Amino acid sequence: MSDIEILKRSIKVCMFDQYGTVVDMQTGLWEVAVDFLKTKGWKGNAYAFVTWWRRTHFENSMIDALLQRAHLSYRAIGHLSVGQVLTRARIAHTAEDVEYLVSCIERLKCFPEVPDALARLQARYKLVVLSNGDPDMLEAARKHHGIPFDAVISVAEANAFKPHRATYEMAAERTGVALDEVMFVANHEFDCVGAKAAGMRTAFIDRRQRPFAAWPYQPDLVLPSMTALADVLV
Structure with missing residues (x-):
């Protein structure tokens, strides 16, 4: 029996990150930012603005996780981060502007290949989302991405952001399977490292063709797309 067949037989659940894995966060937010920044008269690069926004959000969410205090919501981290970036870019803005930009995350669309690939996977496995997003944000997103996941789980239940080990352990327990x-x-990469360190199998969807660092927690599969994932696992 091949290693892939052994792997397939051991898996009961395919669990997905949502933002940037299922839905195209960079492109979707860039489309929003182009129009928003024009109204502000900002002449910079909208794509770079979104990258800056996303990196700041990640950094702030990791700070929140390391503080080991009450978990700030994803939306609160989003507001903090967007306001920070707008201020640093010297873009005049209101609280309503910040709230609008963060709310657009709820309306993101899937990468083109995702619906067909996940439909194929769902014929064999239970499909679950584990996201740093807030429960209400994830619920609102369902009508926009259109994927009928068997369960959608927010890290809010674990009181921490991924890649904290507690998030993956909680999600496995909620799904009723072993890690x-x-x-x-x-x-x-950070999400694959976190899940693997917690004891899950991992697949790194390498859309950006970036090398995976030499972590001791390497992914079981490195694939260019969700279509390739379905080709391997179904």
Whole structure:
């Protein structure tokens, strides 16, 4: 029996990161930012603005996780981060501007290949989302991405952001499977490292063709797209 067949037989659940893995966060927010920044008269690069926004959000969410205090919501971290970036870019803005930009995350669309690939995977596995997003944000997103996941889980239940180990353990427990019966799928290296360190199997969707660092927690699969994931696992 091949290693892939052994892997397939051990997996009961395919669990996905949502932002940047299922939905195209960079492109979707860039489309929003182009129009927003024009209204502000800002002449900079909207794509770079979104990258700056996303990196700041990640940094602030990791600060929140390391403080080990009451968990700030994803939306609160978003407001903090967007306001920070707008201020640093010297873009005049209101609280309503900040709230609007963060709210657009709820309306992001899937990467083009995702619906067909996940439909194929769902014929064999339970499909679950584990996201840093807030529960209400994830619920609102359902009508926009259109994927009928079997469960959508927010890290809010674990009182921490990924890649804290508690998030993956909570998600496996909520899904009713052992950690090593989960194939965790993400476009982000940090998420694959976190899930693998917690005991899950992992698939790194390497859309950006970036090398995976020499962590002791290497992904079980490195694939260019969700279509390739379905080709391997179904």
